[in-house]
Amino acid sequence: MEIKISGKAFVFGNNLDTDQIYPGRHLALTKPEEIKAHAMEGADPEFVKQCRPGDIIVAGTNFGCGSSREQAAITLKGVGVGAILAESFARIFYRNGINLGLPLVVCPEISRKASPGDEIFLDLEEGVVHNQTSGEKIKAQPLTGYVLEILENGGIKPLVKRQLEAGSNQPFNG
Numbered sequence: 001m002e003i004k005i006s007g008k009a010f011v012f013g014n015n016l017d018t019d020q021i022y023p024g025r026h027l028a029l030t031k032p033e034e035i036k037a038h039a040m041e042g043a044d045p046e047f048v049k050q051c052r053p054g055d056i057i058v059a060g061t062n063f064g065c066g067s068s069r070e071q072a073a074i075t076l077k078g079v080g081v082g083a084i085l086a087e088s089f090a091r092i093f094y095r096n097g098i099n100l101g102l103p104l105v106v107c108p109e110i111s112r113k114a115s116p117g118d119e120i121f122l123d124l125e126e127g128v129v130h131n132q133t134s135g136e137k138i139k140a141q142p143l144t145g146y147v148l149e150i151l152e153n154g155g156i157k158p159l160v161k162r163q164l165e166a167g168s169n170q171p172f173n174g
Helices: 032-036 071-079 091-099 145-152 156-165
Strands: 004-011 056-059 083-086 104-106 119-123 128-131 137-139
Touching (some): 032 071, 056 119, 083 119, 091 145, 091 156
Parallel strands (some): 004 056, 056 083, 083 104
Antiparallel strands (some): 004 119, 128 137
16 A cells, blocks of 8 residues: 555545445445445446546545445445545544555545546645645645554554464554
8 A cells, every 4th residue: 555645536525425435236246346346336427437546535524424334445445546535534434444444534625625637646644635736735634653554554454464473462553
C-alpha cells in the first residue's frame, strides 16, 4: 500500500449509504471478483467502467452509513479505489474499510474543494490533500501510526498474521 496516492476524483454527496455502495440484491455473491463488479452501483452505475486503480472517492458527511455490510468496503477495494476522502464516515464502515486495508481519510472541507475528474494527490502520513487541478492544498486528519501499519500490511488480518509468524507476543502495537 502506498503512503502517497494520486488519482482522479469521483465526487459524491452526503449520507451515501452501503446500499448505494453495494446494493443488497447482490449479497449472495461471495467472491471478490463478483462483488467488485457492483461497486457504487446504487449511486453511479457507470462507476466500475470509469474507475481506474488508484482513483479517489470524495464525499461529504456520513459516508458508508446504513447497514454494516463488509461488502461495501470489499467492493471499493476490489475495484482499485486508492482512497476515500470524506468529511465524515459512518463508524462501522470506517472500521470495516481500515480493517480491510482501504485508506479512509477524514477531510472536513473536501466536498467543497474537489470536482469530478480533478486530479487529487494525497499524503496519508502527513494528512495533506493537494487538488492538482485547482492547485489548492487541503488539510486532512493524518492517520495514526497504527492505522498506517494496518494499511501498509493490506488489512488487520495480514498484519496480525505477520506479527504472529514473527513470534511477537504483542500482536497489536497501537
